[in-house]
Amino acid sequence: xxxxxxxxxxxxxxxxxxxxxxxxxxxxxxxxxxxxxxxxxxxxxxxxxxxxxxxxxxxxxxxxxxxxxxxxxxxxxxxxxxxxxxxxxxxxxxxxxxxxxxxxxxxxxxxxxxxxxxxxxxxxxxxxxxxxxxxxxxxxxxxxxxxxxxxxxxxxxxxxxxxxxxxxxxxxxxxxxxxxxxxxxxxxxxxxxxxxxxxxxxxxxxxxxxxxxxxxxxxxxxxxxxxxxxxxxxxxxxxxxxxxxxxxxxxxxxxxxxxxxxxxxxxxxxxxxxxxxxxxxxx
Amino acid sequence: xxxxxxxxxxxxxxxxxxxxxxxxxxxxxxxxxxxxxxxxxxxxxxxxxxxxxxxxxxxxxxxxxxxxxxxxxxxxxxxxxxxxxxxxxxxxxxxxxxxxxxxxxxxxxxxxxxxxxxxxxxxxxxxxxxxxxxxxxxxxxxxxxxxxxxxxxxxxxxxxxxxxxxxxxxxxxxxxxxxxxxxxxxxxxxxxxxxxxxxxxxxxxxxxxxxxxxxxxxxxxxxxxxxxxxxxxxxxxxxxxxxxxxxxxxxxxxxxxxxxxxxxxxxxxxxxxxxxxxxxxxxxxxxxxxxxxxxxxxxxxxxxxxxxxxxxxxxxxxxxxxxxxxxxxxxxxxxxxxxxxxxxxxxxxxxxxxxxxxxxxxxxxxxxxxxxxxxxxxxxxxxxxxxxxxxxxxxxxxxxxxxxxxxxxxxxxxxxxxxxxxxxxxxxxxx
Numbered sequence: 001x002x003x004x005x006x007x008x009x010x011x012x013x014x015x016x017x018x019x020x021x022x023x024x025x026x027x028x029x030x031x032x033x034x035x036x037x038x039x040x041x042x043x044x045x046x047x048x049x050x051x052x053x054x055x056x057x058x059x060x061x062x063x064x065x066x067x068x069x070x071x072x073x074x075x076x077x078x079x080x081x082x083x084x085x086x087x088x089x090x091x092x093x094x095x096x097x098x099x100x101x102x103x104x105x106x107x108x109x110x111x112x113x114x115x116x117x118x119x120x121x122x123x124x125x126x127x128x129x130x131x132x133x134x135x136x137x138x139x140x141x142x143x144x145x146x147x148x149x150x151x152x153x154x155x156x157x158x159x160x161x162x163x164x165x166x167x168x169x170x171x172x173x174x175x176x177x178x179x180x181x182x183x184x185x186x187x188x189x190x191x192x193x194x195x196x197x198x199x200x201x202x203x204x205x206x207x208x209x210x211x212x213x214x215x216x217x218x219x220x221x222x223x224x225x226x227x228x229x230x231x232x233x234x235x236x237x238x239x240x241x242x243x244x245x246x247x248x249x250x251x252x253x254x255x256x257x258x259x260x261x262x263x264x265x266x267x268x269x270x271x272x273x274x275x276x277x278x279x280x281x282x283x
Numbered sequence: 284x285x286x287x288x289x290x291x292x293x294x295x296x297x298x299x300x301x302x303x304x305x306x307x308x309x310x311x312x313x314x315x316x317x318x319x320x321x322x323x324x325x326x327x328x329x330x331x332x333x334x335x336x337x338x339x340x341x342x343x344x345x346x347x348x349x350x351x352x353x354x355x356x357x358x359x360x361x362x363x364x365x366x367x368x369x370x371x372x373x374x375x376x377x378x379x380x381x382x383x384x385x386x387x388x389x390x391x392x393x394x395x396x397x398x399x400x401x402x403x404x405x406x407x408x409x410x411x412x413x414x415x416x417x418x419x420x421x422x423x424x425x426x427x428x429x430x431x432x433x434x435x436x437x438x439x440x441x442x443x444x445x446x447x448x449x450x451x452x453x454x455x456x457x458x459x460x461x462x463x464x465x466x467x468x469x470x471x472x473x474x475x476x477x478x479x480x481x482x483x484x485x486x487x488x489x490x491x492x493x494x495x496x497x498x499x500x501x502x503x504x505x506x507x508x509x510x511x512x513x514x515x516x517x518x519x520x521x522x523x524x525x526x527x528x529x530x531x532x533x534x535x536x537x538x539x540x541x542x543x544x545x546x547x548x549x550x551x552x553x554x555x556x557x558x559x560x561x562x563x564x565x566x567x568x569x570x571x572x573x574x575x576x577x578x579x580x581x582x583x584x585x586x587x588x589x590x591x592x593x594x595x596x597x598x599x600x601x602x603x604x605x606x607x608x609x610x611x612x613x614x615x616x617x618x619x620x621x622x623x624x625x626x627x628x629x630x631x632x633x634x635x636x637x638x639x640x641x642x643x644x645x646x647x648x649x650x651x652x653x654x655x656x657x658x659x660x661x662x663x664x665x666x667x668x669x670x671x672x673x674x675x676x677x678x679x680x681x682x683x684x685x686x687x688x689x690x691x692x693x694x695x696x697x698x699x700x701x702x703x704x705x706x707x708x709x710x711x712x713x714x
Contacts, residue, residue: 248389
């Protein structure tokens with residue numbers, strides 16, 4: 001055996017435990033899930049489960065809410081965290097303090113945060129107290145269309161700090177010479193950001209986007225803790241649908257909904273991959 | 284070399300880790316029939332049937348092992364995961380599903396349970412189950428879409444007992460059951476009188492049963508329109524009335540004929556006529572009862588015929604007499620619950636129970652019950668046509684309870700309550 005082959009073998013052996021884990025816990029179940037989605041009981045039904053799913057009003061509602069949340073919350077979080085990162089980038093001395101402070105929301109346990117949000121968003125809570133003082137009627141955050149706004153707010157609050165840290169790391173890697181060159185060419189502050197900073201941090205942006213997609217699905221923990229298995233119709237997400245169908249033991253519906261959810265994520269990532277390939281200048 | 288050794292150790296560790304995912308956490312003895320429950324959850328009478336069966340059973344393989352779980356979450360996760368992977372306990376009680384917060388009607392939809400008729404057909408033993416020996420209407424409630432998913436062992440009528448003279452002061456109660464409007468009228472008049480009376484110690488619960496009555500879980504329909512809002516608003520006013528135990532107009536805790544007769548005797552003692560009437564319902568011409576002792580057979584079970592032996596035992600005259608307390612010689616208001624409760628579905632046992640109940644003396648062994656009350660009870664029991672599941676279903680836990688509590692506590696308005704109830708019920712039914 002040549003040395004190169006030996007190295008390959010050693011490397012492969014090192015990777016093997018992870019490969020086994022991924023295969024057993026992700027690949028095989030995913031394939032089983034695809035197969036189950038094509039059956040009802042023991043009978044092969046093809047795409048019937050998918051067709052039925054799209055004629056199910058509850059699934060459509062869950063899909064609609066998930067799309068609204070993803071389309072609104074993720075860009076909002078990216079924009080806010082990018083702007084904060086830009087702002088912090090100009091205050092290098094206090095950066096380390098903020099770096100630690102911004103991570104706190106991510107590490108605080110969900111259960112304790114829920115207690116706080118209940119107090120803040122309750123009909124007699126802090127926000128409604130403030131609104132009432134300003135002469136605005138009480139907003140029923142837990143049982144109205146404002147629930148979605150509340151969940152988006154919690155999502156942005158919780159993960160903003162982490163994304164800011166990622167963006168600041170990306171910003172620190174942009175060569176100063178590019179800014180100096182652009183300034184000599186007469187670029188203003190806005191042009192510096194749009195023409196230099198954003199293209200140069202595309203890989204970071206892509207990574208942040210990936211992380212945010214993952215975190216957007218983790219927000220279900222907060223929704224579940226605040227609203228239970230059956231939240232109001234404005235925040236009934238695909239995760240609720242899948243979770244409830246798990247306890248209903250409706251395997252065909254559960255597996256087909258899971259496949260659709262995964263396809264939904266894959267499509268989003270694929271679009272972003274293509275976008276990243278076309279617009280990344282950092283290399 | 285060191286690299287190779289480390290990588291091989293890592294591989295071995297991974298593989299041993301996966302092997303730990305095998306059956307090591309399995310509970311229960313594999314050769315016994317298993318059933319799951321929450322710790323100390325089984326009601327005395329239902330648990331009795333299993334314990335008595337185990338004592339009666341000579342073959343240890345046919346005994347039933349009750350596997351107890353510490354928390355609802357643990358039970359729910361274990362049960363749902365096992366059922367999903369094609370395993371699970373052989374015998375699944377309605378109590379277990381209720382404790383785990385799993386909907387029985389949705390499990391029926393998913394074909395998780397066996398058609399007991401098929402098990403009965405496959406039975407080649409000498410003592411085959413003859414369903415005509417039991418209350419046909421009660422047994423018919425276990426037949427859904429042509430398949431018999433369960434056989435209820437007992438039932439509790441949704442009746443209450445009141446003085447006819449007292450009742451007539453408030454309403455013209457000539458229907459089989461009281462209506463929710465009757466309850467509202469009674470409450471309004473009691474409030475006008477400013478008397479010491481209360482409708483019932485259970486008055487807080489009427490809004491719960493009103494919501495439940497408006498949902499049809501089998502046909503997946505619900506009605507929260509029309510008079511629903513105005514009736515709910517009135518029923519909400521009953522909050523707290525049950526707490527002040529004064530003079531109760533309706534006696535609702537009727538778990539046995541003995542108890543019904545005790546209430547009747549109390550009324551007759553003052554020269555008044557006892558009236559046995561259906562608890563408040565939407566359809567006042569229908570009398571209903573709650574089924575008790577409901578067990579489903581897991582379709583994955585390899586012990587279906589053995590479970591049938593347990594069902595036969597639980598339905599036997601002797602066991603039903605024991606649980607219902609058919610043979611008690613003296614009715615004691617303070618201990619009767621332990622002597623027996625429920626109405627048996629076994630016709631012979633039922634007949635013996637009713638015969639014994641009318642022979643006894645009530646109110647500390649002093650008063651014999653009148654023939655009118657006996658006839659009235661026998662007559663009204665024969666008219667029960669709607670056998671229902673207990674209201675503590677998954678729907679009430681997941682959808683109803685929090686909304687109703689919030690509404691009754693004044694946290695949400697009636698419009699918000701109805702709107703949320705509609706959307707959540709719609710989601711619950713359709714998902």
